Structure formats: C-alpha cells, structure tokens
Amino acid sequence: MAEKPIILLIRREMRLHDHPALFEAARSGAPVIPLLIRDDDLEGLGAAPKWRLGQAIEAFSARLAAQGARLILRSGAPEAVLRALIAEAGAGAVYWTRRYHLAGREADAALKAALRADGVGAESFAGSLLHEPWQIATQEGGPYRVFTPFWKALRGIGVAPPLPAPQELRAPIHWPDSENLADWAMGAAMNRGAAVVARHARVGEETALAQLAEFCDGPIEGYATGRDFPARLATSGLSEPLSVGEISPRQIWHAGLRARDEGRPDAEDFLRELAWRDFAWHLLYHFPQMEHANWRPGWEGFPWRGDSPVVERWRRGQTGEPFVDAAMREMFVTGRMHNRARMIAASYLTKHLLTDWRVGQAWFAECLTDWDRASNAMGWQWVAGCGPDAAPYFRIFNPVTQAKKFDPEGAYLRAWIAEGQRHPPDTALAFFEAAPRSWGLSPGAPPPRPLVDLAEGRTRALAAYETLRRAG
C-alpha cells in the first residue's frame, strides 16, 4: 500500500460520486489530502459565483468530514502552496480534474511540468464534462462548429457510466493546518443580496442528487414544451450545482436515460439540452477566443455601444420592458434566470440597446450563481448574432410578443415586478431587499418608462446590421 499521501486539488468538484481524480486517489490506497487553494482565479470570480462557491466549499467540507477526511484550505499561488504542502505532508503526488479554458490549461500544464521536475507525481483526470473536448471530432478529425452534428456524434458514442463514491478515504497520519473559510469572506461582494439569494440556493451533493431524482420522477415529462415557459417549474435547475461540481453531467445523463427508458420520452429533449453545455466547452476548448472576441469574423466592425447609463438601467431591472426587467430581477433575487428570459434580456441589450455583448456577459458573470464560463460566452454570442451556430441577427426578440407567447397569464411578470401591483408577492418585493440602497429603488414607485420604443430599437439594430453586411 502506498504510504506517501496524494494531494487532491479541488477546484469545482465538490462531490464524492463520479469524481475520477478522487476515485483514483482513493483506489491507490495512499492517504488522501483534499486541498482547495484561494488563488487569483478564485479571487477574480464575480460576486454571486464566488458566494455560491463558498456555500459549496462549506457543504463539501462537511461531507468529507463525515468520511473522516478534511478539506484543507490555503491561500496563494498554486505552485508555491503545493510545494509547501508537499514538503509538510511528505506527499508523493498531486491529482486534479482537468480544466478546459486556455488560462486554466496553460496554468495546469506548467504546474504538471514543475511538479514532475521536482520528482512529484502529477496526474490530471476528466470529470466535468460528458466527454473530453477532443473526444468528439468531425470525420476530418476537427472540432464541430454547429450543434446538431455535434449532438448526433455525442448521441452515437454514448456516455460512460458515472463512478461510485470511494468506499473509504485513508487519512494521513497528521492533517495539515487549514485556513478558515469564514476568513475568506466569500460573500463579501454580495452585500445584503447574499441573504436574499441564500433563500433560493439548494446547496451540496446530496441536495443536488435529490433534485435530479425529483426532476426525473416528475417534471422531466413535459420538459419539451414546458422548458420555454419561465413561470413554470419545468426545468431541472441543475446548472447551479453543475457549475460547482456538486453533481456531474454523467450522473445527470444516466438519470435522464433511465427516465426515458421508463417511458418519459421528453427525457430525450433534456439530454439534448445537457449536451449544449458540453458543446459550449468543446467550442471554448478549440476556440478560446470565443470568450472575449466575436466568434464570427467581420463583426469587429459592428457599431456596438459600450457601457452607459442606459445599460445601468438594464442592470437594475429598470428598462420599462416588463419581461426584460422581470428577467434581470429574477437573477438579482435568485442568482439564476430562466433560459428564455436570458435570451430576451440578452437580445434586448445587444439589439434594442445595441450594446456590446461583452458588457452583458460581464454582468451575468457577476450575478449568476450558475455562472459557467463557456455557456455564458456561447449564450451571449449566440443571442447577439456573432456567435457559433447563432440565430440570424435579424431575428430580434420582441419582449412584448415573447411575454404573450411564453407567459400568457402574466405569472412571470407578476412574480418579479412589484410596481403597479396592489399586493406584490414576496419574490417581487425581495428585489428591493437585495438591490443596493444606493440604487434608490422603491416598490411603490411608478413603473419605469421604456428606455426605447421597441419598433425604433428594432429598426436601428437592423440598420446597424445592414452596414455590417454591406461592409462584409
């Protein structure tokens, strides 16, 4: 049995099940020291994802403690922190789960080389996707750029079953010291919003597994049509636990397959949506520029507008377009936004307000508790029209007709817009509790006036697109 401990570096894998790096570390028979580092990456997170990560760390620490293990917390540059801990604990290897964005890949490659040069084992494992981004390739061996053939290829090769949780985690003779999570103040940037968002968070691996089971037992049937209606509880809500790795996509995939085999055909639509997440990471892996640059060439010339007081009203849910404002407020209160609402809010910003998609992308990265680097970038570029497999630019969502179609009884708008209601529900009022006082908002104020006439905004957007098309 190996005696030298293995350090298990945790970044976004807050689970015992289907965690290949953990599984292999445990299987080796060596003592395992789980470690999470507060590095620049973690410090650079937006307010809401950072708060949510803090919740996940707390829950995972408790879960490890129940197994007789500990999650060691340390701050600093990963290489220096690891070198110090390796020396302290006499560790023989470091295991981690692969990352797929360029900066993460480069940092991990350098870390692997440095550790190996020191004579320490360094192994990286899959764990956060259905497939590694290079495992799905076109006939020519290249990456996919369009979703449907990617989906067909993924569906064709299937998905490996999830791994079980390790039966036992061997403890080291001495547990190294750990910093205190409370001292990291992971919720500091949320201010008073944290208490409001906390009411909506479902945290921890066991909770995520229960949420998956509930969804597959019920709402998954009806998903195909229900998923477009923001007031219905028709989607899984699993993006948040997925973003911090409280659940793995393979677990979700196989639960969906079982639901389909048990006679719930809408499960197939659900699997297809889940594959969009892998597609986003496939794209970001092969085209790292997707995160910051227009994916389609030629869009550099588009007359995007930058940040402005008008954009600030969008951020604050004060555009005067009820569907857009409801969407922005839902995000501020719950940390999440329904997919249809994300499309409407993003379309309004990039088309009716002609704003650069990166401005919206950054605000979502600040406010979403399910923030996912790849899905957010792909989603914004897709809606803006400059992205992979994007909707054509001239397809401009009208928030009023969208509300009529997907919120016919006005339930979503009533849930989130207090102004004008005699007895607004708690959800709508909570926005005023969460919003910074400096915004000076009150539920009793008259509804905000529209920032732009929808027809004029549409005409202006189409004219801007026309100049781009002509220039191309």
Ligand code: FAD
């Ligand atoms: P379900 O409908 O239950 O779907 C199951 C899972 O499939 C989701 O949890 C998610 O992992 C995946 N999925 C579904 N739709 C998409 C999609 N369009 N793209 C990628 N994956 C998808 N999703 C994030 O997880 N994080 C983000 O930061 C994010 N930003 C977005 C920004 C914009 C502008 C847009 C248009 C979409 C964005 N999405 C993002 C995608 C999508 O809105 C969410 O994944 C979805 O609303 C999550 O709700 P759910 O878990 O109930 O989804």
